[in-house]
Amino acid sequence: MSRGFPYTPYPNGWFRVADSDEVEAGSIRAVQYFGKQLVVFRGEDGIAHVLDAYCAHLGAHLGVGGEVVGNTIKCPFHAWRYDGDGNCVEVPYARKIPPRAKVHAWTMCEKNGMILVWHHAEGKPPSFEIPDVPEWGSQEWSPPQRRSFKVRAHCQEMAENVVDDAHFKFVHQVHSMPQSTAEIDGHIFRVVSISKVGTPRGETEGRIEIASHGLGFGLTRFTGVVEMLVVISGAPIDEEYSETTLRFMVKKLANEEATRGVGKAFIAEIERQFGQDIPIWENKIHLTRPALCDGDGPIALLRKWARQFYSETPAEPALERPGQDPL
Ligand code: FES
Ligand SMILES: [Fe+2]
Structure with a gap:
């Protein structure tokens, strides 16, 4: 399937x-x-x-x-x-x-x-290592809270989601579309995403930095209003299902209650968004030649990066969209 x-x-x-x-x-x-x-x-x-x-x-x-x-x-x-x-x-x-x-x-x-x-499909030894996360175990950060999801989709479909700027507006009702820039850094895919965040004191800029170390491990750091981190890990369960585990951490604020409140709201928001993505992922098909437009995020670049994690020779044709490098 x-x-x-x-x-x-x-x-x-x-x-x-x-x-x-x-x-x-x-x-x-x-x-x-x-x-x-x-x-x-x-x-x-x-x-x-x-x-x-x-x-x-x-x-x-x-x-x-x-x-x-x-x-x-x-x-x-x-x-x-x-x-x-x-x-x-x-x-x-x-x-x-x-x-x-x-x-x-x-x-x-x-x-x-x-x-x-x-x-590794051909049994080759590791070509990269997983980094130590400095926030992990730090006194300045809240202990991680974990949520796991089992989704009937290929793990790459979920990876594509983070650079799909337009869906944040239409699936997640985020009122302004984030602007993502991305680069391939060997086995790491780095994304910086800027979006407007509403706060009680008006609108401010939120910055999200994502580093995906292959398709099974990633770090998403939020800065702006408060500092937060999501450690994303996952694995394919079988040919149909993938598992994703998110660990949420918040940089401690002046008082414990505020930290707890921010952490709770943060988890609720990501869970809400994940829940909205699931029916899309579980029912979509993968188009090797999607009709991308200039307002889409760096989806083609992500696909180009992800190719290195497959042993088989890609059979698909080159993919282009306006203003972006062809795959
Ligand atoms: S020892 Fe006999 S099946 Fe494992
Ligand atoms: Fe999403």
Whole structure:
């Protein structure tokens, strides 16, 4: 079900598969991403690992009844144990471990309170890293509040939304259309968006800076009236559904109550907008040759940037719109 999307639903890059606090030491979490069953487990040493879920012996699901033993995961069926690299380290009733006793271990990193895996269609190693978010854990910022959404759309459709200036007016009823400028900085797509924001003291300019590190991780910083940050992470669940998790943080104001109030309004507004986008995303098709106009944001540039995250050769023709570089 590609709905016109010319690429795989599983782009290359870093994608979040769990939050750190969902996987305590000695515990296992079964998840589904990239159309696969995976297990995330944390050894007694505190190090997290991500493995394909099915045991190499007879295919039991390691996350259903399995347990963490030391720094290994034990299969619930015949008690074979695997280390964090997916190697079988014990078959309790055999003298020799069969050479095929191995499950795929994902390249992962744990940063900013989340566990991410590197996905690459050709199995190539990471070509970039996820940055540390300086606001994360800072005393000057409110602790993150999390919201997750499961949407029947390709993750790139959602990425396109941030540079789609016109939809802010017509989908979100934002009274003035933001003006976005964007640039490709290697694997990072940077957007600066200026919009008018109404405040009790009149209209002021709000500035939004977005840095997308591939299609699975992004940072959106709001400045102007108050400073706010949304850490966006996501992953394709299967060929139809994607998951997006937003973490909201607010730079603390003079008093706690004001910070809480701003945070609450901020989350409510983004949730409202996300809710408005969902029916569009879930029912649209992807046009490889859209009829873009000069008032549209840098959608074509985003598509040009996003191409680097697909292993397959693009089949689509070049795309142009007035005043913008062709793809
Ligand atoms: S299926 Fe896992 S040990 Fe047999
Ligand atoms: Fe939107």
